[in-house]
Amino acid sequence: MTKTFDPQGFPARVGPPLFLALATLSQTGMSFVQQGIVVMSVFFAALYHLTLAQMGLVTTALSLGIMSSMGLMGTVVDRVGPRKVLFFGAVAMAWLAWAMIPVRGFWPLLVVLYALGAALAMAPASGTKAVFTAFRNRPRGMVMGIRQTGVPIGALLAASLLPRIAGGAGLRVIFWVFAAELLLTGWLFSAAMRPEDPRPASPRADSQRLGWPVIRRVWRPALVGILLVAGQYLLLAFSLSDLSRVHHVRIAAAGLIVAASQLGGGVSRVVTGAISDRLGGRRTPVIAWCGSLGAIMALLVAWLPPHIPYGLLALIWFFFGMGAVGWNALTLTWAGELVSPEHSGFAMMGVGTAIFFGSAVFPPLFGALVDATHRFSVGFSLLAVDLAVAALLAWRFGREQARPFPSRVS
Numbered sequence: 076m077t078k079t080f081d082p083q084g085f086p087a088r089v090g091p092p093l094f095l096a097l098a099t100l101s102q103t104g105m106s107f108v109q110q111g112i113v114v115m116s117v118f119f120a121a122l123y124h125l126t127l128a129q130m131g132l133v134t135t136a137l138s139l140g141i142m143s144s145m146g147l148m149g150t151v152v153d154r155v156g157p158r159k160v161l162f163f164g165a166v167a168m169a170w171l172a173w174a175m176i177p178v179r180g181f182w183p184l185l186v187v188l189y190a191l192g193a194a195l196a197m198a199p200a201s202g203t204k205a206v207f208t209a210f211r212n213r214p215r216g217m218v219m220g221i222r223q224t225g226v227p228i229g230a231l232l233a234a235s236l237l238p239r240i241a242g243g244a245g246l247r248v249i250f251w252v253f254a255a256e257l258l259l260t261g262w263l264f265s266a267a268m269r270p271e272d273p274r275p276a277s278p279r280a281d282s283q284r285l286g287w288p289v290i291r292r293v294w295r296p297a298l299v300g301i302l303l304v305a306g307q308y309l310l311l312a313f314s315l316s317d318l319s320r321v322h323h324v325r326i327a328a329a330g331l332i333v334a335a336s337q338l339g340g341g342v343s344r345v346v347t348g349a350i351s352d353r354l355g356g357r358r359t360p361v362i363a364w365c366g367s368l369g370a371i372m373a374l375l376v377a378w379l380p381p382h383i384p385y386g387l388l389a390l391i392w393f394f395f396g397m398g399a400v401g402w403n404a405l406t407l408t409w410a411g412e413l414v415s416p417e418h419s420g421f422a423m424m425g426v427g428t429a430i431f432f433g434s435a436v437f438p439p440l441f442g443a444l445v446d447a448t449h450r451f452s453v454g455f456s457l458l459a460v461d462l463a464v465a466a467l468l469a470w471r472f473g474r475e476q477a478r479p480f481p482s483r484v485s
Contacts, residue, residue, distance in 0.1 A: 079213045086209055089267045095218055097264040098206050099225045101161070104260030105198035106229025108172060108253045112137055112188065113312050114233045114333070115249070117326070118241050123181045127316070127446050131439035134312050136185040140192020142431035148200035149424025153417065157201035157208075158268040164197030165261025172253035198261065199427060204420040205268055207411050216356065216408055220348025223404030227340035227396065230311055234333040238315075238326055289414050293422045295472040296410040297429035299362065302465035303406070304433040305441075306369045306399030309458055310336055312438045314392065317451045321381055322388060332389050339393035340400025347401050348408075358409040359473025362402050366466030369398030370459045377455035399462070403430070 077083070082090040089097070116133040119125065125133075152160050171191040178184050206222045207215065240249055311333065318329035347361045354360065372395035379391070410426040411419040441454045448454075 077213050079210070079215075079218060081213075087267055087269050091210070091218075094209060094267055095206065095221055097267045098202050098222045099228070101198055101260045101264035102202050102222055102225025103229045103232070104225075104256050105168070105195055106226045107233050108168075108229075108257060109137060109141070109192070109195055110226065110230035110311060110337075111233030111237050111249075111253070113308065114230070114315070114330070115237055115241060115246070116312060117315050118238075118246065119181075119184070122246075123184075125181070127313075127442035128439050129181070129442075131312065131442035132185060133188065134308060134438040135435045136188040137192040137195075138308075138431045138435035140189040140194075141196045142192075142428050142435060144193040145196040145200060145424045145428040145431060146421065148196045149204070149420040149422075149427070152200045152204045152424075153420040156268075156270075157205040157420075158265050158270060160197050161201035161205075161261050161268075162265040164194065164201065165258050165265070167194040168197065168261065169254040169258040172250055172257055175250045175253075176247055196424075196427075198257075200420065200424050202264065203407060203411075203423050203427075205264075207408070207419055207423065208416070211416070214352040214356075216348040216351040216358065216405065217345060218348070219408045220344040220346075220404040223407070224341040224344050226403065227337035227344070227400050231334045231337035231341070234311075234330045234337060238330040242327070289418050289422055290425065292413045293410045293426055295468075296406050296413070297426045299366075299465050299469045299472065300403075300406045300426055300430040301433035302461055302468070303362075303366055303369070303399075303402050304430045305437040305458055305461050306366075306373065307340075307403070308434045308438055309441050309454070310392075310395060310399045313441060313445075313451070313454070317376075317455075318388070321451055322379070322383055323381065324385065324388070328385065332385075332392050335389040336392040336396030337400065339396030343397040343401025344404050347405055351405055351408075356412065357473065358405045358412075359469045362405050362409070363466045363470040363473070365398050365402035365405075366462045366469060367398070368394065369402075370462035370466060372398055373455050373459035373462060377452040377459065406430070 080091045085091050087094045113134050116130045119133050120130040148160065171194050175187050178187050202222060206218060210218050237249060314333045314336065315326060315329050318324040318332055319326055324332065343365065347365060351358045351361045372391065375391060376395060407423045407426060411423045414422040445451055445454045
């Protein structure tokens with residue numbers, strides 16, 4: 076097996092380190108918008124006088140858009156290649172981010188957010204397939220984890236910067252920033268990819284046609300992802316409200332605590348990817364570890380006393396992020412390695428669709444629960460149960476999973 080960052084035979088216009096850096100930048104740009112809108116839901120709530128349940132619908136609209144198009148984008152990327160999809164997708168994403176500027180009213184906002192989400196799916200579909208394919212014949216758990224650090228990095232930047240910008244310059248400036256960076260980061264990464272060459276079909280391709288045979292192999296990572304994503308999105312969507320209402324932390328300072336959670340998630344994605352490579356490509360035990368850590372930290376957050384030192388809150392949220400955010404890249408890689416290389420884009424984006432289904436469902440349910448009980452502790456306690464179940468399923472599925480395709484070395 077070729078060493079991970081050996082430039083010899085690497086199928087791109089640039090070497091492996093720069094290719095991976097641009098892939099991560101592209102994912103960061105998409106995440107800065109997607110996760111940033113989740114972070115800014117508290118500002119939408121103030122602008123439109125929303126309840127917590129309606130505030131959760133801001134996240135739901137965006138997630139439904141991504142969910143509804145992700146499987147299709149995975150199929151398109153499998154057929155025409157990630158370079159073309161990302162090049163033209165960057166234009167569509169930027170235009171829809173700019174189109175949010177003139178929107179007035181809560182329901183029109185949800186419609187535009189849905190359309191933006193549908194376009195944003197092109198970035199992870201292209202980036203995941205590009206890295207997964209470019210690093211074939213190499214250990215790729217760590218590189219997939221590095222690329223996926225773009226998600227928490229984007230969220231970290233959003234949590235650190237957007238509350239300050241929105242409080243000073245307003246939302247209009249933020250949408251201009253969204254449009255510019257989506258166009259720039261998408262075009263930079265697409266320029267690093269080599270034009271796709273026609274390739275003969277793999278001998279294994281006929282043994283596994285697109286559709287139900289592929290779905291039958293990847294429903295397990297899809298189910299685990301649906302459950303685990305509750306931690307990732309509830310942490311991001313409701314931490315500002317919890318920290319300000321329960322622990323009396325100012326919004327700007329609370330944003331830095333949320334940023335600490337995303338830093339923990341980014342560190343976890345790289346470390347857990349490297350550990351899974353060391354385990355011979357076994358992804359499920361490490362996914363189970365992430366779910367277990369997330370469950371422990373969710374239960375701790377649920378029952379924290381109101382008055383906690385600021386530094387300790389940041390440390391708690393850092394470890395919360397390690398568990399609640401660190402599992403994502405491993406779950407996508409697990410799915411991609413269960414099918415033939417020709418269908419890896421569909422498999423990974425199919426699981427991505429399931430994950431975004433979870434991200435669409437859980438925030439409004441959590442918000443409605445807290446609205447009804449007036450206690451964040453109830454919501455975070457149930458989140459702990461959810462993450463514990465996900466960890467148990469990942470551990471069990473890892474023991475009974477059918478033998479994967481040898482795509483990690485093909």
